Amino acid sequence: MQIFKVGGAVRDRLLGKPVTDVDWVVVGATTEEMLAKGYRPVGADFPVFLHPKSGEEYALARTERKSGRGYGGFTFHASPEVTLEEDLIRRDLTINAMAEDDQQNLTDPYHGQRDLEARVLRHVSPAFAEDPLRVLRVARFAARYAELGFSIAPETLELMSQLSDSGELEALTAERSWKEISRALMENQPQVFIEVLRECGALKVLMPEVNALFGVPQPEIHHPEIDSGIHTLSVLEQSALHKQPLTVRWACLLHDLGKGLTPEEEWPRHIAHEHKGLKLIKAVNARFKAPKDCQELAVLVGQYHTHGHRALELKASTLLELLQSFDVYRRPQRFEEFIAACEMDARGRKGLEQRSYPQADYLRGAATVARGVAVQPLLEKGFKGPELGEALKRERLKALKTYKEASAC
Structure with missing residues (x-):
């Protein structure tokens, strides 16, 4: 032995x-x-x-x-x-x-040591092409070692392309795929994972909704990088630079899927892309059986990220609806992750990576104000059941109006 x-x-x-x-x-x-x-x-x-x-x-x-x-x-x-x-x-x-x-x-x-020194990811034998999971694994290693200057050998990339075209990727289980995807997203350069999948044709098989973003323009005044796919990669890159958790990184990857549905005649505008993208986000969530917290945050970020960007302009009533949607009273961490995803979205734009994001503190302040409305005085006034809920909502709205007015000064 x-x-x-x-x-x-x-x-x-x-x-x-x-x-x-x-x-x-x-x-x-x-x-x-x-x-x-x-x-x-x-x-x-x-x-x-x-x-x-x-x-x-x-x-x-x-x-x-x-x-x-x-x-x-x-x-x-x-x-x-x-x-x-x-x-x-x-x-x-x-x-x-x-x-x-x-x-x-x-x-x-x-000759693995030689390839380590040459910074090359190379398959061992032609049997590589027998296992479709290796497409995801190599893309993950490319993301992990990109900062060390590693690249994929052309012949290995060719085998990955053949696997992507063979239909074998569709035989992968959701559990195995998610394990590789989630690990790749937590690497230092997760955007490289998506880039490699796209280069070998795997992205259009595994995540056609993400693949559809590439080549779709956005208004240059808001998005100097123009391309929706490039923007998504940049947002993902920012999420890694700022050490965001998996939930935020997953939401960053999926937040703009609705832009892939915009008819060409409407480009570069993407009216109501937040609403249009929800069914796509839910489809990707289901396809990979993503954990519940990842699924929930991705849907909420997809639906409300433009609310986050416009936070300072929102009416107090809209702001309250936003807070209610996230259940900030019982789940404050989820709202914090939403704020983080919005900030990564704002930073994931060419030349604007260092721009401040005052909406973050404003939203945190609003959540604190809403949570700070006491229930006990309402109970003492005799409110209960649905009436208590409505009274609490009125008091929170009043508090948010005061907060909004004070913030504007």
């Missing part, structure tokens, strides 16, 4: 980056031997075990063969005869197909 550290742990050590998760491959062992040493089995499809003390994953060296469509369409074979090189060749990229023993002696049959 020989044990090797493999994949990302080796890659990141060589890059001088922190190593968080460690994967191990065991060569020359059987399932029975692993169980006898106290390892606990966890793999339903192939032999993966948890170390009895560390809890880290140890997988028996294995080969795989394509047997169906999609990410799960593979037959695995694990036995003591499978070599380390045979196990590594089934991996996606050369930089992920390296291994090292406990003395840090490197096994690198597919």
